Amino acid sequence: DWMKIEISPSILACDFGKMNEDISSIEAFSDRLHIDVMDGHFVPNISFGVPVLKWIKSDLPQDCHLMISEPWKYAKDFVEAGATIVIVHSEVYGGDSDGGSLEEGLKALRELGCGVGVSIKPATPVSDIADVLRLVDQVLIMTVEPGFGGQKFMADMLPKVKELKEMGFEGDIGIDGGVNAETGAMCKEAGANLLIAGSYVFKSDDRESAIEALR
Ligand code: DX5
Ligand code: ZN
DSSP states (O other): OOOOOEEEEBGGGSOGGGHHHHHHHHHTTOSOEEEEEEBSSSSSOBOOOHHHHTTOOOSSOEEEEEEOSOHHHHHHHHHHTTOSEEEEEGGGSSTTOSSOOHHHHHHHHHHTTSEEEEEEOTTSOGGGGGGGGGGOSEEEEESSOTTOSSOOOOGGGTHHHHHHHHTTOOSEEEEESSOOHHHHHHHHHHTOOEEEESHHHHTOSOHHHHHHHHO
16 A cells, blocks of 8 residues: 655664754655663663753654653653654563553553554564554554664565555554665564654754655
8 A cells, every 4th residue: 555655764864963963954855753762771771861852953753762660660751851752662561660551552552643653673573563553653663673873774674564464453563773785774664654763864964855865
């Protein structure tokens, strides 16, 4: 089926000394903004948090990708800081955590009034989120190990797109990590409708062309 392709530059790759200038440089050509929050615990890197989100000046919808161990503690702060969609990782729920089940977490997110997304790391099968697909607007498939920009695209994650569709998921299917013109074409071919790209867009001399090459 035909679906509009949306491009969401990841600000992790921008120059934080001039973050809003960098965001302005892509705003007219982009559909959404992708905002990577890392806590140094769920992933082996620390990026930025709520104080930085508050400084983002953009009219684009802001997808806040929480790579943090306890999203239930902080989600409300991110919504108040401007997140349009809050995306949590399925892997942080269950076990001994006090965050409840993934299902409870996603329902609580919805009550905050934001859009809801769930992300899965490369090792996590789509079957792990089968029961919660009805609760989310976006599934974010990681095509790198979360934690850093500029990594190599894992093409063997792409069958997850088809699996989601076969399960009847009709929301946005985003691909995150290592997306460029070449790998982006593979994502679209696989049926994804949302491409996240950090390095490819922000390190390009011609960001408009880079984004158009992804469409
Ligand atoms: C990885 C992040 C990605 C990253 C993508 O942990 O979730 O969103 O910013 O960066 P590139 O496009 O450079 O792989
Ligand atoms: Zn991300």
